[in-house]
Amino acid sequence: MEGDPMRYPMRYREAVIEKTLVIVALSAIAVLGLIILFIFKEGSPIMARIGVIRFIAGAKWAPSRGVFGILPMIWGSIWVTLGALIIGVPLGLACAIFLAEMAPARASAILKPAVELLAGIPSVVYGFIGLVVLVPFIRRWFGGPGFSVLAAAIVLGIMILPTIISISFDAFKAVPVAYRDGMLALGATRWQAIRMVILPAARPGIVAAVILGMGRAVGETMAVIMVAGNATKIPSSILAPVRTLTSNIALEMGYAAGEHREALFATGIVLFVVIALLNLTARLFATGGRVAR
Amino acid sequence: MRRVSSTFSRITLQAAPRVARFLFIIFIIGLALAALGGCGLRRGRPDVGGAHQSITLAGSTSVQPFAELLADEFMKSHPGIIVNVQGGGSSAGARAALTGVAQIGMLSRELEGEEKSLHRIVIARDAIAIVVHPSNPIDDLSVAQIRAIFAGEITNWSQVGGPHREIHVVSREEGSGTRGSFDEMIMGSAEVTPGAVVQDSNGAVRETVAGDPSAIGYLSLGLVDKRVKGVRISGVAPTVANVERGAYGIVRPFLFATRGRPGEAAQEFIDFALSRAGQRLLAAEGLVPVARD
Numbered sequence: 001m002e003g004d005p006m007r008y009p010m011r012y013r014e015a016v017i018e019k020t021l022v023i024v025a026l027s028a029i030a031v032l033g034l035i036i037l038f039i040f041k042e043g044s045p046i047m048a049r050i051g052v053i054r055f056i057a058g059a060k061w062a063p064s065r066g067v068f069g070i071l072p073m074i075w076g077s078i079w080v081t082l083g084a085l086i087i088g089v090p091l092g093l094a095c096a097i098f099l100a101e102m103a104p105a106r107a108s109a110i111l112k113p114a115v116e117l118l119a120g121i122p123s124v125v126y127g128f129i130g131l132v133v134l135v136p137f138i139r140r141w142f143g144g145p146g147f148s149v150l151a152a153a154i155v156l157g158i159m160i161l162p163t164i165i166s167i168s169f170d171a172f173k174a175v176p177v178a179y180r181d182g183m184l185a186l187g188a189t190r191w192q193a194i195r196m197v198i199l200p201a202a203r204p205g206i207v208a209a210v211i212l213g214m215g216r217a218v219g220e221t222m223a224v225i226m227v228a229g230n231a232t233k234i235p236s237s238i239l240a241p242v243r244t245l246t247s248n249i250a251l252e253m254g255y256a257a258g259e260h261r262e263a264l265f266a267t268g269i270v271l272f273v274v275i276a277l278l279n280l281t282a283r284l285f286a287t288g289g290r291v292a293r
Numbered sequence: 294m295r296r297v298s299s300t301f302s303r304i305t306l307q308a309a310p311r312v313a314r315f316l317f318i319i320f321i322i323g324l325a326l327a328a329l330g331g332c333g334l335r336r337g338r339p340d341v342g343g344a345h346q347s348i349t350l351a352g353s354t355s356v357q358p359f360a361e362l363l364a365d366e367f368m369k370s371h372p373g374i375i376v377n378v379q380g381g382g383s384s385a386g387a388r389a390a391l392t393g394v395a396q397i398g399m400l401s402r403e404l405e406g407e408e409k410s411l412h413r414i415v416i417a418r419d420a421i422a423i424v425v426h427p428s429n430p431i432d433d434l435s436v437a438q439i440r441a442i443f444a445g446e447i448t449n450w451s452q453v454g455g456p457h458r459e460i461h462v463v464s465r466e467e468g469s470g471t472r473g474s475f476d477e478m479i480m481g482s483a484e485v486t487p488g489a490v491v492q493d494s495n496g497a498v499r500e501t502v503a504g505d506p507s508a509i510g511y512l513s514l515g516l517v518d519k520r521v522k523g524v525r526i527s528g529v530a531p532t533v534a535n536v537e538r539g540a541y542g543i544v545r546p547f548l549f550a551t552r553g554r555p556g557e558a559a560q561e562f563i564d565f566a567l568s569r570a571g572q573r574l575l576a577a578e579g580l581v582p583v584a585r586d
């Protein structure tokens with residue numbers, strides 16, 4: 001009733017604001033598009049020249065000699081990420097189950113923000129702690145130079161905890177209360193209820209949490225450079241130094257010119273494809289979950 | 294009448310902030326466009342800083358700490374000029390000078406390829422020291438031994454007369470000036486083993502070697518301190534005196550590079566670096582002054 005006399009100006013304003021927002025939203029996509037375009041424009045010529053297979057499967061990286069093979073870095077990323085998941089996933093899931101199903105309200109009021117705070121710590125801080133605490137520890141007690149797959153995996157395992165905890169926590173919370181109550185009413189213990197009903201029902205969410213954590217681990221750079229040792233060799237053990245795809249770009253970008261620079265952009269392409277695939281998978285699982293519910 | 298006027302005033306009161314917000318958004322967009330337009334105009338115009346002129350140095354992380362020292366002293370005596378010193382590495386320094394991002398590029402190696410078009414000023418010479426942990430009994434190595442160690446042919450300290458302990462080789466990333474000089478002066482056609490731990494600065498190499506009794510690395514002589522031990526090379530200790538005598542052979546130039554003739558402020562800074570005061574400052578920090586009297 002009140003809006004009646006001003007219907008026209010309201011509509012007008014709304015339309016303008018709506019269009020402005022559309023433009024802003026599109027510009028975000030445009031930025032993404034430009035980045036993709038730029039990476040591919042800079043990186044694809046050398047991939048074409050060397051050959052995609054030789055670039056990806058080449059085991060030797062010696063830019064000053066014009067040899068560009070990123071297989072050691074691909075393996076590096078795989079090992080480090082796998083290690084981070086082995087450490088981060090059980091810890092993160094256990095923590096999320098506790099928070100969602102068992103923790104008294106007071107404990108979860110403290111723990112939840114604490115976990116979120118963990119996500120806010122800059123990666124260079126994780127890296128620094130890894131460098132001064134973890135690397136000497138590994139060198140002293142396990143041998144090797146200390147800079148290793150193990151050090152990077154532990155640091156990353158801790159760094160992906162917040163991602164895994166908060167997403168799987170939401171997945172647990174989204175399981176209808178009636179499921180759990182029904183289970184308990186049937187005489188199941190709390191652990192049986194969690195294991196037989198809640199975990200399976202939350203599975204898509206858990207998978208999404210793991211994949212997003214994986215994405216974080218693959219993409220992390222600074223902390224990894226500081227503790228991984230950055231050797232351009234496929235690691236022979238978890239105590240050997242290793243270089244990941246992201247470290248390769250960050251380490252040499254400042255120096256690189258010509259072909260070397262192109263090769264780093266090509267590394268970026270590989271990284272981009274890997275992360276895009278991971279996100280796509282996560283999205284598939286996440287929507288799959290919603291449909292099932 | 295009264296009712297109409299009150300409705301009217303309510304409308305304007307409600308609408309005012311919205312209109313203001315809308316205008317504000319337009320204003321911001323306008324600003325952004327203006328800034329975009331301005332970018333094109335500003336490029337290439339010389340620095341007109343009014344009372345304060347500023348010069349930017351960028352490049353080698355080996356030269357950086359010394360340039361910072363020079364800059365501090367220089368700014369004391371030239372209050373009207375602000376000197377910014379940035380890292381990035383030799384190649385980035387040359388590129389910054391070529392593109393005009395920095396007035397002076399800093400390099401810890403000779404100019405190569407298209408960099409040769411830059412104006413080259415040697416401000417000092419620097420030796421590269423081969424360093425080991427202070428507890429390591431080895432204190433003399435031949436160039437051939439060093440080459441074999443870094444190439445990964447000698448992998449145990451016992452092979453060069455030390456304790457039975459695996460050697461942890463610490464190197465620098467491809468493109469680094471220190472790495473370039475090391476490759477050229479020590480490695481020749483041999484390659485640094487891909488299994489080497491790669492650190493991205495002189496400081497990081499020093500920290501790594503200082504913390505690992507099995508490590509060997511190389512870094513700028515000016516940055517060697519008590520926490521690491523510089524080994525003698527075929528009997529010649531890495532000292533400034535030995536470099537000046539020409540006895541210690543692993544020496545490289547520290548360069549300032551400018552595109553064409555440097556600007557007035559930049560020239561003053563270069564003159565200061567080459568002056569007796571500037572050279573004494575560099576010599577006190579362990580660099581070898583360029584003979585110039």
